[in-house]
Amino acid sequence: MRSLISILDLSVEEIAELLEVAEDIIANPKKYSEICHGKKLATLFFEPSTRTRLSFEAAMMELGGNCLGFSEAQSSSASKGETVADTTRVVSCYADIIAMRHPKEGAPLVASMYSTVPVINAGDGGHNHPTQTLTDLLTIKRKKGKLTDFTIGFCGDLKFGRTVHSLIQALSRYENVKVVLISPDELKLPSYIKKDVLQKNNIEYVQTDNLEKVLPELDVLYMTRVQKERFLSEEEYIRLRDSYILTKAKLKNAKEDLSILHPLPRVNEISTDVDSDSRACYFEQVLNGKYVRMALILKLLEITVD
Amino acid sequence: MHIDSIKEGIVLDHITAGNAMKIYNLLGLDKLECTVAIIKNVPSKKVGKKDIIKIDSNFDVNLEILGYVDPGTTIDIIHDSKLVEKKHVDLPDTLHGVIKCKNPRCITSVESNLEQVFTLTDRDNKVYRCIYCEAKA
Numbered sequence: 001m002r003s004l005i006s007i008l009d010l011s012v013e014e015i016a017e018l019l020e021v022a023e024d025i026i027a028n029p030k031k032y033s034e035i036c037h038g039k040k041l042a043t044l045f046f047e048p049s050t051r052t053r054l055s056f057e058a059a060m061m062e063l064g065g066n067c068l069g070f071s072e073a074q075s076s077s078a079s080k081g082e083t084v085a086d087t088t089r090v091v092s093c094y095a096d097i098i099a100m101r102h103p104k105e106g107a108p109l110v111a112s113m114y115s116t117v118p119v120i121n122a123g124d125g126g127h128n129h130p131t132q133t134l135t136d137l138l139t140i141k142r143k144k145g146k147l148t149d150f151t152i153g154f155c156g157d158l159k160f161g162r163t164v165h166s167l168i169q170a171l172s173r174y175e176n177v178k179v180v181l182i183s184p185d186e187l188k189l190p191s192y193i194k195k196d197v198l199q200k201n202n203i204e205y206v207q208t209d210n211l212e213k214v215l216p217e218l219d220v221l222y223m224t225r226v227q228k229e230r231f232l233s234e235e236e237y238i239r240l241r242d243s244y245i246l247t248k249a250k251l252k253n254a255k256e257d258l259s260i261l262h263p264l265p266r267v268n269e270i271s272t273d274v275d276s277d278s279r280a281c282y283f284e285q286v287l288n289g290k291y292v293r294m295a296l297i298l299k300l301l302e303i304t305v306d
Numbered sequence: 307m308h309i310d311s312i313k314e315g316i317v318l319d320h321i322t323a324g325n326a327m328k329i330y331n332l333l334g335l336d337k338l339e340c341t342v343a344i345i346k347n348v349p350s351k352k353v354g355k356k357d358i359i360k361i362d363s364n365f366d367v368n369l370e371i372l373g374y375v376d377p378g379t380t381i382d383i384i385h386d387s388k389l390v391e392k393k394h395v396d397l398p399d400t401l402h403g404v405i406k407c408k409n410p411r412c413i414t415s416v417e418s419n420l421e422q423v424f425t426l427t428d429r430d431n432k433v434y435r436c437i438y439c440e441a442k443a
Contacts, residue, residue, distance in 0.1 A: 083417050083419065084413065084417065085417075102413070103411075104413040105409065105411050105412050105413060105439035105440075106412055106413040106414070106436070106437070106438025107413045107438075109413075110413055110417070110420060110438065125411045125439075126411065127411075127439055127440065
């Protein structure tokens with residue numbers, strides 16, 4: 001029995017298989033529509049995350065399965081002081097697979113240690129969110145046809161953004177991926193990620209604070225939200241926030257086949273006039289998230305389709 | 307200064323000078339009924355000075371603690387007043403219940419029943435990370 005706690009739990013080959021199944025689901029949805037009939041997914045969300053929860057539930061429903069669970073800690077036994085281990089043991093008796101979101105880092109790992117069914121980490125604090133990374137990988141794969149030989153720019157909050165950290169970690173295992181880190185000084189990628197991931201894997205990377213300057217070099221642009229609470233002064237926040245807004249005008253010199261990704265929700269870092277641009281992929285990315293979660297559920301339930 | 311040699315027991319030798327009391331406390335040697343000698347600042351040709359702990363009984367040393375606190379320590383097993391085995395300790399691959407995770411966002415910060423487990427992720431720089439949240443020790 002396997003669980004998915006960190007993206008590094010999956011080998012490059014396993015990720016390739018998952019993405020292949022996801023693409024087959026997109027091409028042949030009917031083939032998969034009843035494959036999980038009688039199976040139940042428990043979504044244990046100890047903190048609200050409507051989009052991730054709905055994506056998991058939609059994924060299970062499209063496979064013909066059912067869902068049960070809760071969407072905040074207040075409606076679970078955690079509010080009575082029950083441990084993650086006990087909650088998981090109990091839910092294992094009801095469900096065939098668990099997707100867990102928890103504000104405390106490591107909670108899904110604890111769950112996987114006590115569960116008798118597979119556990120999927122649906123986000124644990126600022127730590128891991130492997131299904132978002134799978135979503136990002138599927139989107140890049142579908143757009144570029146490969147996960148090798150491209151230049152990706154990460155823009156915005158690279159210091160606290162866990163989706164950025166996980167995707168960099170995942171991409172470090174592919175050939176010839178160049179990384180451009182675009183952020184203000186205050187929100188630079190932590191040095192331990194540069195050292196332990198980029199330098200350790202000989203990934204070519206550059207750091208800049210100028211989005212427009214590097215935009216023409218990029219094949220993929222991964223935008224993130226600059227969060228207000230990270231700044232000491234409102235003025236500083238507004239100054240920095242506005243320097244990382246992607247507008248249609250800024251895209252003038254970007255490649256024709258650039259793919260713009262964003263884990264969402266966005267605030268104002270991508271201007272709405274970009275939405276109609278063929279290079280905007282962030283809503284397609286949401287859809288890919290559902291398909292890759294379908295593929296993951298099948299893999300962890302060990303269900304194969306001919 | 308003369309300290310009696312022991313007949314049956316163990317000698318923790320080559321302890322970094324100044325670490326003996328820390329090791330004494332962490333290994334729980336204060337709970338032993340037998341004779342325990344803490345010898346500090348013993349002249350050493352190799353390192354200038356060192357600490358030594360002699361335990362006059364067969365005590366099961368927690369190698370994880372010893373390896374983590376002072377990986378250069380050696381354990382001499384004494385039987386019938388003779389040295390029968392010399393063990394070298396090294397940084398352990400995992401630490402169970404030795405140190406606590408300091409990350410306030412870690413699940414162990416709210417569930418105290420969970421065993422604190424750390425794994426060695428960088429031997430050269432002696433970096434241990436919590437298995438739950440991956441925070442540095």
